Amino acid sequence: xxxxxxxxxxxxxxxxxxxxxxxxxxxxxxRAKRLQEAHDRRHHHKAKIVGSSVxxxxxxxxxxxxxxxxxxxxxxxxxxxxxxxxxxKHHGIKHKMRHGY
Numbered sequence: 001x002x003x004x005x006x007x008x009x010x011x012x013x014x015x016x017x018x019x020x021x022x023x024x025x026x027x028x029x030x031r032a033k034r035l036q037e038a039h040d041r042r043h044h045h046k047a048k049i050v051g052s053s054v055x056x057x058x059x060x061x062x063x064x065x066x067x068x069x070x071x072x073x074x075x076x077x078x079x080x081x082x083x084x085x086x087x088x089k090h091h092g093i094k095h096k097m098r099h100g101y
Contacts (some may be wrong), residue, residue, distance in 0.1 A: 022076025032047035036089060046085050 040046060054077045061073020 028097055028100075029093070032093045035096055036092045039092075040089065045088070047087045049088070050078060050081035053077040053084065 010018035054074045057075070057077020057080070058070045059073070061069035061071070061076070063069075065072065
C-alpha cells in the first residue's frame, strides 16, 4: 500500500510540475532572444549583412544586365540578405539557449 501511495504522489507531482518546465524554457528563449537582438543592435549586423548583399547583387546585376539588371540584382540581394540575417539570428538565439547565457 505504501509503495502505491508514493508512486501516485510522484506521478501527480510530475503532472502538476510539467508546465513549469515549459515556462522556464520559454523564459530562457525570451532572454536569449533579447540578448541576441541587443548584441545585433550594438554591432549593426543586420545593416552590414543586408547592405553588402544589396551591393553584391547590384554589381552582379549591372555586369549581367546593365542598369536595369543592377536594380533587379539589388532587390534580389536585399531579399537574400534579409533571409541570411534571419537564419544567423535564429542560430545565435539557439546557441545562447544551449550554452545558457
